Amino acid sequence: MVDLIERAARDIVRSSYAIALTGAGISTESGIADFRGPSGVWTKNPEAEAQAYRSYPEFTRDPKRWWEKQLSGQAHDPLGSLEHARPNAGHHALVDLEKMGILKATITQNIDALHEKAGSTHLLEFHGSRSKLRCLSCNTRFNPNVFDFQKLQQEDRLPPRCLECNQPLKSDVVYFGEPIPADVAEKSYAEALQCDLMLIAGTSAAVYPFANLPRIARERGGVKIIEVNAEPTLLTKEGISDYLLQGKTGEILPAIVDLVREVRVVN
Numbered sequence: 584m585v586d587l588i589e590r591a592a593r594d595i596v597r598s599s600y601a602i603a604l605t606g607a608g609i610s611t612e613s614g615i616a617d618f619r620g621p622s623g624v625w626t627k628n629p630e631a632e633a634q635a636y637r638s639y640p641e642f643t644r645d646p647k648r649w650w651e652k653q654l655s656g657q658a659h660d661p662l663g664s665l666e667h668a669r670p671n672a673g674h675h676a677l678v679d680l681e682k683m684g685i686l687k688a689t690i691t692q693n694i695d696a697l698h699e700k701a702g703s704t705h706l707l708e709f710h711g712s713r714s715k716l717r718c719l720s721c722n723t724r725f726n727p728n729v730f731d732f733q734k735l736q737q738e739d740r741l742p743p744r745c746l747e748c749n750q751p752l753k754s755d756v757v758y759f760g761e762p763i764p765a766d767v768a769e770k771s772y773a774e775a776l777q778c779d780l781m782l783i784a785g786t787s788a789a790v791y792p793f794a795n796l797p798r799i800a801r802e803r804g805g806v807k808i809i810e811v812n813a814e815p816t817l818l819t820k821e822g823i824s825d826y827l828l829q830g831k832t833g834e835i836l837p838a839i840v841d842l843v844r845e846v847r848v849v850n
């Protein structure tokens with residue numbers, strides 16, 4: 584492992600445009616379950632996955648009813664409350680790399696806003712964020728605090744509406760069957776086409792179209808692809824990644840960053 588950490592640090596220092604891709608695994612050490620790991624939500628409860636597929640069609644069919652269900656607490660929430668979750672050493676390590684000017688963007692599948700809380704600024708939330716609302720028509724995002732949901736419900740004015748174009752708002756989270764918001768998708772593909780190093784942390788890389796990003800980078804050639812994950816993934820097995828550092832992101836990412844600092848001093 585020490586050899587691989589050294590190898591990753593050297594590759595990162597040599598890169599000129601590094602980006603990070605993250606998934607649910609980077610947040611398990613913050614107490615948020617992943618979906619497909621050994622203790623994942625879907626692994627333990629396959630019916631929860633089936634329920635999750637219903638949310639987007641329910642919203643498009645009847646946004647008012649969808650909001651009533653959310654506000655009444657009847658809506659199924661596979662992750663539970665994330666209010667008290669805090670970023671861990673893995674999130675902070677990526678912020679450190681960004682501050683060093685090495686990491687140019689972090690593209691996450693996570694909806695928990697922990698990269699934002701840790702201080703990542705060049706952040707693309709591919710599957711949206713639980714802490715925002717989004718207009719499906721013009722993609723404007725809003726802080727939910729802008730709306731008084733109780734009042735809207737009492738006055739029979741649900742769903743909340745976009746302040747730009749008056750269309751119904753939904754959670755920014757991208758549900759199954761829902762297209763990835765065009766603005767985020769375009770920027771993410773552009774990053775995958777520009778990077779010369781991709782650091783992939785805590786994702787099974789089983790969810791598309793996100794899982795296309797490493798494949799796009801691999802097809803270009805000349806891009807170093809490094810994985811940090813608790814177990815081998817499809818990217819490992821298919822040879823998409825150059826190598827895997829197997830273990831916890833909260834331990835391995837800070838160890839890489841410490842060595843990056845040392846290597847930069849020596850060079």
Ligand code: NAD
Pocket residue numbers: 605606607608609610611612615616617618619620621623662692693694695696710784785786787788789790811812813814816830831832833
């Ligand atoms: P996934 O559940 O499919 O895979 C997570 C991977 O991370 C697994 O391979 C697991 O073994 C590994 N892992 C778990 N803990 C780890 C740790 N401490 N260190 C290193 N590796 C670890 O997750 P995914 O690929 O992100 O796909 C799940 C989808 O569900 C995503 O689209 C995401 O939007 C959503 N999701 C988000 C959250 C969140 O926001 N925190 C949590 C669960 C699911």
